[in-house]
Amino acid sequence: MGDAAAVWARRQAARGIPDAIRRAAPADPWTHDPADFAPPQHPDDTPSRTAARALAERAAAWGCSGASVLDVGCGGGDAAFAAAWPDPSPVSRILGVDRQADMLAKFAAAARDRGLPHxxxxxxxxxxxGEAGRHDVVxxxxxxxxxxDLPPFLTALTAAARPAGGVVVEMLPEHPMAWLDPLWARFHDLHREPSATDSDAVAVLAELGITPRVHRWQRPRRHPHDAAWVTRRLCLPADRTGEVADALRDLPPRRADAVTLVWTA
Ligand SMILES: C[S@@+](CC[C@H](N)C(=O)[O-])C[C@H]1O[C@@H](n2cnc3c(N)ncnc32)[C@H](O)[C@@H]1O
Structure with missing residues (x-):
C-alpha cells in the first residue's frame, strides 16, 4: 500500500464508532434512509453533472446505441439521473450498484418513472x-x-469505464460526519483525528498513476441534519434530542462545499 493510501485508510478507520458505544446505540447510526435520497426531477447543474453529461454525449456521438452509465453507491440515483437529464438524452441505459436493497428499489422506481432502461x-x-461490467460513464x-481500502475501489471504477469513457467522483472535502466531531467529544469523550480529505483521495489517485481534473464548488442542496437525525448518528437515545439541539446551536455551520474529480479510462 502506498503512503497516501495508508494515510487514507488510517483516517477512515479512525472514523469508526467504538464497540461499547455502538452496542449501546438504540438505532443503527450508519444506515442511510432512502427517503433522504430521492432524485430531483430537475437536477442541480453541478460540475459533476456537466462532466458526466459531456462524457455521455461523446460516447453517444461515437456509437449508435446511446451511452450507458454505471452509478456506484447509487442511492436513489441522483448522479445517473442528472447525467440523463434533460431530454433528448444521450443516456440509453443506467445500472445502479448499492449494498442497500432499499436504495436500489428507489433507484429502479425512479428509472421506471422516467422511462429509462435500467x-x-x-x-x-x-x-x-465483475457483475456490473463496463460502461461509457462511471x-x-x-x-x-x-x-x-481506497486503491482497489478506485482501480475498479477505472476498469469499469470503457476505453474513451470516464469516471466522475463527487465527494465532500472531508468526511460528511466530521462536522459532528465536537459533539462526539462532548457526549462520549471521543476525540477524533482529522478526517481524510479530498486532497488525500487525489494523492491516492496519483499513486495509481491517475491525475484527475479537480473542481471545487458550493453545493446548492443539502441532506437533512436536524437534531433527531444527529441524535441517532451520535448513538444517543431519542430522549436526548433536546440536549443535542442545544449543542448544535454551538457548532459552526456545516460546510457546503463539494469536490468533483474527473478522469478518463
Ligand atoms: C451517501 S449515500 C450517496 C448516494 C448517492 N450516490 C447520492 O449521491 O445521492 C452512499 C450510498 O453508497 C452506498 N455504499 C457505500 N459503500 C458502498 C460500497 N462499497 N459498495 C456499494 N454501495 C456502497 C450506501 O449504501 C449508500 O446508498
Whole structure:
C-alpha cells in the first residue's frame, strides 16, 4: 500500500464508532434512509453533472446505441439521473450498484418513472464489479468516505469505464460526519483525528498513476441534519434530542462545499 493510501485508510478507520458505544446505540447510526435520497426531477447543474453529461454525449456521438452509465453507491440515483437529464438524452441505459436493497428499489422506481432502461446490482463495490461490467460513464457520488481500502475501489471504477469513457467522483472535502466531531467529544469523550480529505483521495489517485481534473464548488442542496437525525448518528437515545439541539446551536455551520474529480479510462 502506498503512503497516501495508508494515510487514507488510517483516517477512515479512525472514523469508526467504538464497540461499547455502538452496542449501546438504540438505532443503527450508519444506515442511510432512502427517503433522504430521492432524485430531483430537475437536477442541480453541478460540475459533476456537466462532466458526466459531456462524457455521455461523446460516447453517444461515437456509437449508435446511446451511452450507458454505471452509478456506484447509487442511492436513489441522483448522479445517473442528472447525467440523463434533460431530454433528448444521450443516456440509453443506467445500472445502479448499492449494498442497500432499499436504495436500489428507489433507484429502479425512479428509472421506471422516467422511462429509462435500467438494471441494478446489489452488493459491495469492488466485490460486484465483475457483475456490473463496463460502461461509457462511471459515476460515484458521496461514497469514497465509506471506504477504508481506497486503491482497489478506485482501480475498479477505472476498469469499469470503457476505453474513451470516464469516471466522475463527487465527494465532500472531508468526511460528511466530521462536522459532528465536537459533539462526539462532548457526549462520549471521543476525540477524533482529522478526517481524510479530498486532497488525500487525489494523492491516492496519483499513486495509481491517475491525475484527475479537480473542481471545487458550493453545493446548492443539502441532506437533512436536524437534531433527531444527529441524535441517532451520535448513538444517543431519542430522549436526548433536546440536549443535542442545544449543542448544535454551538457548532459552526456545516460546510457546503463539494469536490468533483474527473478522469478518463
Ligand atoms: C451517501 S449515500 C450517496 C448516494 C448517492 N450516490 C447520492 O449521491 O445521492 C452512499 C450510498 O453508497 C452506498 N455504499 C457505500 N459503500 C458502498 C460500497 N462499497 N459498495 C456499494 N454501495 C456502497 C450506501 O449504501 C449508500 O446508498
Amino acid at each position: 438494471g441494478t446490482v446489489q452488493g459491495s463495490w469492488p466485490d460486484v464489479a 459515476v460515484c457520488h458521496h461514497v469514497l468516505h465509506n471506504v477504508v
